[in-house]
Amino acid sequence: MDTLNFNCDIYQYKQPLFDRALAYTHDEDDAADLVQDTFMKAFRFSAKFEMGSNVRAWLFTILKNTFLNHYYKVKRKNEMIQQEEDLTSIQLVPSASSNGGATKFIMEDIQKSLNALPEDCRFCFCRYFEGYKYHEIAAELNIPLGTVKTKIHVARGLLKKMLKNYKSGLAA
Secondary structure, X not given: OOHHHHXXXXXXXXXXXXXXXXXXXXXXXXXXXXXXXXXXXXXXXXXXXXXXXXXXXXXXXXXXXXXXXXXXXXXXHHHHHXXXXXXXXXXXXXXXXXXXXXXXXXXXXXXXXXXXXOHHHHHHHHHHHOOOOHHHHHHHHOOOHHHHHHHHHHXXXXXXXXXXXHOOOOOO
């Protein structure tokens, strides 16, 4: 499809795309950004668009996928921030005590629990906690992405069981 026709064809969907983006984001500025990102991706991948395909469906798919990718990226970032805040809270609360001995015991328990994990689960979990993405860990270990996710899930479950005394704050 030549560029001029492509531009004309997709521009007619600007308002419907904006309406859908607004339904996703509940914010006009974010919706406008989402539509702009959608058009940018449509232009970038216009050569992959198959003549005779439904342009509207293609654009709405790009919009939805762009929103979901952004949503999950933000969600994961917020989860990482929450995990760091939780860890910081565990470290700060006992530091108010005069000897700070509780912090030492908590950190020792965490280290013992990490060391008790199976080697492969511990490696994947630590890499993930350091900020590596699943696909980066999979590439480093040359294993499937699903396997990395499973190992991290198993590690979390085991750590949760081993550190259950700290769930409601500090151990008694």
